[in-house]
Amino acid sequence: MTNSFAVKLGQGGFGVVYKGKLEDGGLVAVKVLNESKGKDGQEFINEVATISKTSHVNVVTLLGFCFEGARRALIYEFMPNGSLEKFIFDENAAESSHRLNWETHYQISLGIARGLEYLHNGCNTRILHFDIKPHNILLDADFVPKISDFGLAKICTRKESVISMLDPRGTVGYIAPEVFSRNFGEVSHKSDVYSYGMMILEMVGGRKNINLRVDNTSEIYFPHWVYKRLELDEELGLKRIRNEEDRVTVRKMIIMSLWCIQTDPSNRPTMSKVIEMLEGSLDSVQVPPKPFLYSPSRSRA
Template identity: 55%
Template sequence: MFLRTYGISQPTRYTFSEVKKIARRFKEKIGQGGYGSVYRGELQNRVPVAVKMLENSRGEGEVFINEVATIGLIHHANIVRLVGFCSEGTRRALIYEFMPNESLEKYIFSHNPNIFQHLLVPQKLLDIALGIARGMEYLHQGCNQRILHFDIKPHNILLDYNFNPKISDFGLAKLCPRDQSIVTLTAARGTMGYIAPELYSRNFGEISYKSDVYSFGMLVLEMVSGRRNSDPSIESQNKVYLPEWIYEKVINDHELALPAETTEEEKEKVRQLAIVALWRNRPSMTKVVNMLTGSLQNLQMPPKPYVTSENQLMP
């Protein structure tokens, strides 16, 4: 019913046999997510693509519908483009533009010091954060309907040939009218460590676009520290609360994760990123873009973050 109603020519609808050809019979697997496997492929015109085969689609293909409905018709430099899809019986596939440099997660948590020193220099970190912020601003303000992503995290930020960031994976997204600020959800959605407190408990307030802003803040804190905000493999995780740890570093003028030789200007860029990410009143993404493109001198230091009973940053 959804596909009949959709009734448009973009993105292209493919048959499963066409998908098999595009994915070159699924020979080169390049990723695995919660909803299926991703394969490298190529369109007839030799354009490289990524083919995601949905294997664990919840309900009546909710993840599939979310992806097609949300990113099928939007075009933005910082949002991954959906080229086509397939829905044939139980077989569902999504075909995206190919992102050669994989996800941001691979770089910010890398144990290879060269990655930080040569790729994620402070200016590049700022460019990546700004690109993600612009993509999110478009989702929240620039579309006919507001799109709330609900799963902003380093794994879902893909990098193109020039390391420009593109937001991907809209399987948990929710569409709502632009003038509607409060959203109703039947259950929390997202990934541990990036989920805003109100998604766990109404005691923390209503669910809105600010839930995405919270996730963005956590992502940026991970970018400037090179540390995960939530790592189940560390037993003493509760002893180190990332926002508080970064706040202390910034307030005491201590350095964050930086290459060995860093100029004063570069240190200021990282400090600027940290201050923007620490704002717990969660400004709109338009305000975030302005703060990232403005000067450090114009930024106020936010109040100190503190841990709630859910080990989450207070809104």
């Protein structure tokens, strides 16, 4: 299927993804898991069990899998545009095709929100993803986003609003505070909302939320920097804003994201509310309280 693993599409902590072709000529992505990753295969089984329960335009489709001893692979639909990550963080592509316009950014944000809303409320069981980040959002030929990588997902009943977890799971920079410490609140579907908000802020800023390479200390932590701009009603100074429509779209995305990253989970919106904010008018969206978040200071040499 992969022609002896000839074309490598990407790599992560889980293993390597290769391009493959089915007998009918259809293209697929084959994710081959590391043998050392979850020796009992629990993460693999978890991903198969979770994603096989889903069917949504904004959730990647699992076409099949291989489970032979230590050899484990997942076969997904092929996404020609790869992951969202390269369209956000590729600094060498300032004016290239890797730079998406704001309407595309907005549609991607809305698509991911719809996919998450489906996982939280549209399935027979509630699915919490726990690893929402640009690397795990794949884009098809038309830049329709698909949520992928369900290795850390947790399935619970629709009625369960709070879940118990023995260990933090996710990627630093996107993990909700309550996943680290219960002092911040209970772990729930609102933990995915936090990760989503952090990711959308990175889309808007075109950079990691924490950037220790910038010269101005106040710009190190993007959520604080952008909140201050909103507070003072200053121009956001972001690139590629060409007209009033772009300006309104970007402000809406920022205000919505700042609601999503509120420290107290109960202050965060549900994904249904997120969709409502994105689709509504800018006037109907209020600026939230400033998120109480750690802003790293530059170490002084």
